[in-house]
Amino acid sequence: MLLYNHLMDEKGNVPYKHTCPVCGKKITGKVHFESLEKYMRGEMHIQHALPNMPAPERELFITGICNICWQHMFSENKAV
Ligand SMILES: [Zn+2]
Numbered sequence: 535m536l537l538y539n540h541l542m543d544e545k546g547n548v549p550y551k552h553t554c555p556v557c558g559k560k561i562t563g564k565v566h567f568e569s570l571e572k573y574m575r576g577e578m579h580i581q582h583a584l585p586n587m588p589a590p591e592r593e594l595f596i597t598g599i600c601n602i603c604w605q606h607m608f609s610e611n612k613a614v
Pocket residue numbers: 554555556557558559599600601602603604
């Protein structure tokens with residue numbers, strides 16, 4: 535996960551770039567830096583730190599796995 539702190543916008547969001555370790559897909563987006571830090575420091579659960587972020591996107595910050603791979607693994611587990 536790469537965070538571009540120097541590109542922070544007026545709302546405190548920073549662009550991020552990440553490569554999924556499973557499929558190698560490159561994912562980019564924006565995240566509220568202070569909120570993410572609270573999660574990283576263990577002060578907050580991610581769903582409280584980033585309540586407006588869709589769950590599949592949050593998964594990126596928790597496991598590093600992209601939405602598509604995560605859904606794939608999830609449905610495989612379900613089938614077993
Ligand atoms: Zn992936």
